[in-house]
Amino acid sequence: MTAPAPDAPAAVAPHRALGLTDVEYELICDKLGREPNAVELSMFSLMWSEHCAYKHSKQLLRQLPTDGPYLLMGPGENAGAVDVGDGLAIAFKVESHNHPSAVEPFQGAATGVGGILRDVFAVGARPIAVLDSLRFGELDSARSRYLLEHAVAGIGHYGNSIGVPTIGGELYFEGPYEQNCLVNAMALGIAEHERLTRSAATGPGNALVLFGALTGRDGIGGASVLASAELGEGDADKRPTVQIGDPFAEKKLMECSLELLDRELLVSLQDLGAAGLTSSSSEMASKGGLGLDIHVDRVPLREPGMEPFEVMVSESQERMLCVVEPERVDEVLAVCTKWETTATVIGEVTDSGRLRVLNDGEVVGDMPVEALVDDCPLYDLAPEKPSAPIYPAPARTLLPAADTDPHAILPELLRSANVADRRPVFEQYDCLVQSRTVRRPDEADAAVLALPTTDAIGGTHPAIAVSIDGSGRRVACDPYRGTIEAVLECAANLACVGAEPLGLTNCLNFGNPEKPHIAWQLSESVRGMADACRALDVPVVGGNVSLYNEGPEGPIYPTPVVGMVGRLPDAARAGRLGFTVEGDAIALAGPFTPSLPGSELAKLRGEPLPDGLPEVDVAAVRAAQEVVRRAVRRGEIRSAHDVAEGGLAVALAECCLGGGHGARVDFRGAGAEGERLEMLFGEGAGGFVLSGPRPTVAALARELQLTFVGEVGGTDDALAFTLDGDATMSWPLAELREARARGLADAIDG
């Protein structure tokens, strides 16, 4: 074999155009012992991009705890997995598709869902749920409304068509996401333990089979051009780097993959995502410590005349790569034919430790796998706390006259974009398919899915619960404590349905880490996540980092999105958030110290972000969550809702609207006159609104800080407050419902 000849040098150094630095290029030459040719350079540029190599985050991520009592598969595989009992595993992961969605929201969001689903069935798990975490600019911007409408439609289009329910999510609107929206998608899958599949290529001589959609020119350079650089002028020109999704192709691909695994025909399986064949093949080879020969001329193409490098870097969707023993190849191809899925043997496993690309028998690329996968330089961050605020104060939307009037504030908060009813969004998603959904999106703080029971019908079903959260504005105020709050919020959501956390996945959405203040946000946030995970004993099973989320006007709010999965023993006892029984006592429980800076009310008032949030007593919050969880499981309380955006008053209104019951709440003696607004609208971790029979709720006070604040009902379908000085105020539920319903509906239907 002769070494491939380097291409003629171009006028502008091609490695720079592909996003590699001069030093990185020198290192590549060093690893190869020569200059890379065009095929090799394009492959290195992708594998050494931030998106694939995590070169600015890998060192930080080592702080995160990645082991726990329920862990089955940790970071490094396509998705992590935890043990949920009865020999079953739940595989899950969250991933970003931010820049594609900012450029083309429908396809960007749709393929984000498609990509995360492939990650889940690549590990042998049948996808059972999708959640999504979305961030856009303020709703008064036409661009934000456009991005919202199309991203939501794209998620629905893909998830609904493929038969996986979208059971939850979260959605915030903040100015800093105006240019750079965030679209994070999380998927969960179920598998028997022994069915969990790894991606390592093993057995030299085994065949490499590519199956699924044809390979086209779409998405070329997506990982390096889109995902690893800031957004700016001319983004419309980047539209060709966004992939086009076909959920029907993915549905067939998913059923085909699961049948191949069911019949034990595969040695290993890997999905093709960012960086296409380059990344999937080199990851498989690296994990197996082996080499691969890939014949690009055998790859079925959507259009003729594609160059070898284009075949290797194409990000065409709905494709999978598997390793098969030679005698099983015919059977594999037959299953693919059944599912109308194209499948082709495109290469073989070798013991060379090299990734070789061949075209009509001629070697057009030859690289050590280790150089591609492991040798990308990792960069230390240079974090520096900014001396001046990074973000402008939000625009005031509350009339100044209403600033201190709770009666005016509550409906305004319910109407505000971050608090308003999410129904106009979640109604566009099928949350029911697969018949596991025990708690739908508006019924409880976390979604609940029943697990199979050993009794055919009518037995006790264990269940899993899942929640996704992460308020960027809180993290912008205080990256360390804001991130702790996000982790605690997810765990609180699980506690409210009676679930114990088993593991979490995260997506770290930040700006350009080469800037010291962003590096500071990132490192403080990861430190907070690590501390919170350790305090809760919840491991990180996998995740994703999305950096360079900046537009011309600056960085996004630092947004660590946390997706947490838990388990509850009896689905029939899953908690609800709404008040259910007239006369039940209402209590505020937990170590809750509300404060206004950084809250939704502060935002409506146009106040600048504070420098720092109050300290959180994580151990006390964890203890409170455990008591709430136990009370829900035992049926001692009839509703549980954690206090989040908008504070206690909003939480109470949500409990009333969720259950269709009014409430009479007495705040006399609960706080000094000057602290009234803090008490009603302040935010912080650790607070729960519980309702239930007074004696059983009172019994919880032995282990839990708890104050009775009122009673369900007792009014004419209204929420009524009595405040210090015997001031009273009340709101008909119809008025609150209307305010809460209109917030998003006006923007979506308007």
Added chain:
Amino acid sequence: MRFGVLRFPGTCDEVDAQLACERVGEATILWHGDRDLQGVDAVVVPGGFSYGDYLRVGAIARFAPIMESVIAFAREGGPVLGICNGFQVLCEAGLLPGALLPNRTLRFVCRQVDLVVEHADTIFTNACAEGERLSIPAKHTTGCWYAPAELHEQVEANGQVLLRYAPGENFNGSLADVAGVRNEAGNVFGLMPHPEHAVDPLTGSTDGLKIFQSIHDHSAARAAA
């Protein structure tokens, strides 16, 4: 009795339908490429996105090999239930009157809706009472039932409308609030809402079970006769 539940590429709710059928009888999945109905007593054409809903909803599935057998089965009086995409397929196959158009909002909507039972003396609703309200989820983009005036008049005159959306529940804009309609002979029935998603108190209501129970009871009565 045994139900046969069809599976096309892109079908999503076949396992849900199978589980619902198994609450009242047995159920077998039937593959779109086969022609053998395996002697089942009733056929369910389930929801989903057969063939990706490409071209037009239900338009491709109607030509699947299995549909030749389903059409023959229906012509011989065999009970056939179409749910959502299955309803669309049966309309395309000419087994049910009318057509399904895009929702008036042009959006996918997933919502629990109340339905009113118009007629209870049928294969598909005999476990219900006339005028009874059923709470069953609906989820679709193309669920606005439509028929030209003359056909609509005929369908109403024949008592073929078995389910209507309760007042205020018709989100898709269906003509005369029609949620489910049968053929003239009475052995083929299609509806947009998903009764198979309303068979277990754990996941919502159990009102949908009455549809499956009705088919079962009808079949059992016929076998006994």
